Amino acid sequence: MSTLSILLEIGEGLAKMGAGVGAGLAAIGAGIGIGQIGGKAVEGIARQPEAVGDIRSNMIIAAALVEGVAFFGIVISLLALVL
Amino acid sequence: MKKIIRESTLKYTISFIGIIAMIFSTFALHAEEEKIGKEEGGFNAGEMIFEHVLDSHEWHIMTIGDHHVSIPLPVIIYDKEEGGLHIFSSSHLAHGHVYKGYKIALDGDYEGKIVKAAGGTNEEIIDLSITKTVFAIMFSAVLMLWMFISIANSYKKRKDKAPKGLQSFLEPLILFVRDDVAKPAIGSREYMRFMPYLLTIFFFIVINNLLGIIPIFPGGSNVNGNIGVTFVMAALTFIITSSVGTKDYWMHIINMPGVPWWLKFPIPLMPIVELVGVFTKPIVLMIRLFANILAGHIVILGFMAMIFIFANLFGAVAGYGVSVVSVAFSVFLSLLEILVAFIQAYVFTLLSALYFGMAMEKHH
Numbered sequence: 001m002s003t004l005s006i007l008l009e010i011g012e013g014l015a016k017m018g019a020g021v022g023a024g025l026a027a028i029g030a031g032i033g034i035g036q037i038g039g040k041a042v043e044g045i046a047r048q049p050e051a052v053g054d055i056r057s058n059m060i061i062a063a064a065l066v067e068g069v070a071f072f073g074i075v076i077s078l079l080a081l082v083l
Numbered sequence: 084m085k086k087i088i089r090e091s092t093l094k095y096t097i098s099f100i101g102i103i104a105m106i107f108s109t110f111a112l113h114a115e116e117e118k119i120g121k122e123e124g125g126f127n128a129g130e131m132i133f134e135h136v137l138d139s140h141e142w143h144i145m146t147i148g149d150h151h152v153s154i155p156l157p158v159i160i161y162d163k164e165e166g167g168l169h170i171f172s173s174s175h176l177a178h179g180h181v182y183k184g185y186k187i188a189l190d191g192d193y194e195g196k197i198v199k200a201a202g203g204t205n206e207e208i209i210d211l212s213i214t215k216t217v218f219a220i221m222f223s224a225v226l227m228l229w230m231f232i233s234i235a236n237s238y239k240k241r242k243d244k245a246p247k248g249l250q251s252f253l254e255p256l257i258l259f260v261r262d263d264v265a266k267p268a269i270g271s272r273e274y275m276r277f278m279p280y281l282l283t284i285f286f287f288i289v290i291n292n293l294l295g296i297i298p299i300f301p302g303g304s305n306v307n308g309n310i311g312v313t314f315v316m317a318a319l320t321f322i323i324t325s326s327v328g329t330k331d332y333w334m335h336i337i338n339m340p341g342v343p344w345w346l347k348f349p350i351p352l353m354p355i356v357e358l359v360g361v362f363t364k365p366i367v368l369m370i371r372l373f374a375n376i377l378a379g380h381i382v383i384l385g386f387m388a389m390i391f392i393f394a395n396l397f398g399a400v401a402g403y404g405v406s407v408v409s410v411a412f413s414v415f416l417s418l419l420e421i422l423v424a425f426i427q428a429y430v431f432t433l434l435s436a437l438y439f440g441m442a443m444e445k446h447h
Contacts, residue, residue, distance in 0.1 A: 014104045057263070064430040068367060071374035 019080040026073030033066040126395045128388040136305045136380050138216045139195065140173040140187065144300055154300070156218055160185065160197060161209040173212070216312065219304035223290045231286075260285050260432060268436035269443070277439050280323065284316060285432040292376060292424030296417055307427075308377035310369065317369035320435045324365075328442040336361060368434060375427050379420045386413045 041059035045052055134143075143153040155174035162169065175182035179189055181200045185208070188198045197210055213221075234250045241247065246254050265274040265281055291306040306312055334340070336357040338347065346353045386409045394402025 010104055013106075017104060060426060061430060061433065064371070064426055067375070068371035071378065072370060074378060075370060075374050 015080055019077040022080065023074055023077040026070045026077065029073070030067055030070030033070075034063050037062045037066065126388075126391045128385070128392055131388055131391075132381055132384045135303075135384055136308055136377060137195070138214045138309065140176065140197075140212060140214055142215050142218065142300060142304075156215065157213050158197065159211045159213065161211065162207060163209060164207045215304050216306055216309050219291070219294065219301070219306050220312070222301050223287065223294060223306070227283075227286055227290060256286075257282060264429070264433050264436050268433065269440040273443060274436075277323075277436065280319075281432050281436055284320075284435060285428050288316075288372065288428035288431055289424055292427065293421065295376065295380065296420050296424070305377070305380055307372055308380055310373045313369045313373045316372075316431070317365040320368060320438060321362075321365040323435075324438045324442045325361075327439060329445065331445060332442045364434075364438060368431060372427050372431055375423055379416070379423055383413050383416050383420070386416065 037059055041055050044055045140158060141153045141155045143151060145152050155172045155177070157170060158173045158176065159168070159170050161167075169183060169185070171182065176185070176187050176197070179186060184200050185197050186200045188194055188196060193204065197208060197212070198204055199207060230249065230253065234253055237247070237250055245251075260282055261274070261278060264285075265278055268274075269277060288307060294302040295305055295307065297303055337354050339353055339357065342353050390402055390406045390409050393405040
């Protein structure tokens, strides 16, 4: 087998590995972000239990926004895997 | 001067990554050869998953043995060269048959699309067919029209009386969109103009997401996981935001007050940054909804595929054993998907309302 086709195969393997690493890093980012949001929200509720409703809706909005950014990374990983 | 990374550590890291890459590439080599084996009768998980989340010209319900039970959907194509409109059932094009000079390409660049049998491209064809996604959108549109026209009539008939039946189910959601999404974001004077659009978007997203979780016809079609659909919704939000933008809004983008002149004059840095922001907001709306729903469907389908993968590798008993775990996980994920359906609709509607409110802000 010629060197060029070996290099091409290594490139394909690297792309798949890159896709996996990228998705994992995106998951770490989302985990850290949403963990911070959840922690601070629960602290806020502990300080002022009457504000549960407000704090809960704000937490969900912030969590959805952070997850949106993490999904950018997932979409790119899927593209790297399939293309 | 201290070295930050020792030279030997660097060498070992690079060779480690290189070896891992070569190991993965040999797996890629094997995968190329095994793909042929899988097509001959094994179970191809990737193919099954993509078949379920992508669009198609027929609605596949189940496969009994070797017999496919599916609903053929109409194919509507306009041929630009010959200038003719062809409408026929997609059952004529099943299994790669050629009908009136058209066929569905089975592989290559145009896989899954209708191409001219002779040329093999679809450049000359404008495809207006009713595909699975289009049919699902029409179905949920009819469902929404029925729901809302019937509660509008019952509100008219039962004026000043307590809500009953479907009214009492939908009223909390509608009031939620009005009081917790539209009024705080747009202000209590102008919100009524945008209520029809916000309510439509909210219920369209929720109903399509919920129908996507139901596995059997007429549910089970991946509507919001199709980037074309979310693109249209984000584009509508963008058009409305731009058309209600006051002069202050555009001033803040093109010529932001309070920013030093040298950021604006020879190279308009600030206007470019602000303009990019104007476009990224709808694009992020589009990708957030698309990726959330698509990822949910792929994960649930992946758990289901695990049953068949294990059955193929280790025999039928392993398949049965794994199916307990797989079905439990899939049920849990489906419940999570119901929550995600509502949350994504709420976030899309809330952000649209916020963009409208910000565009209409008058200068203090």
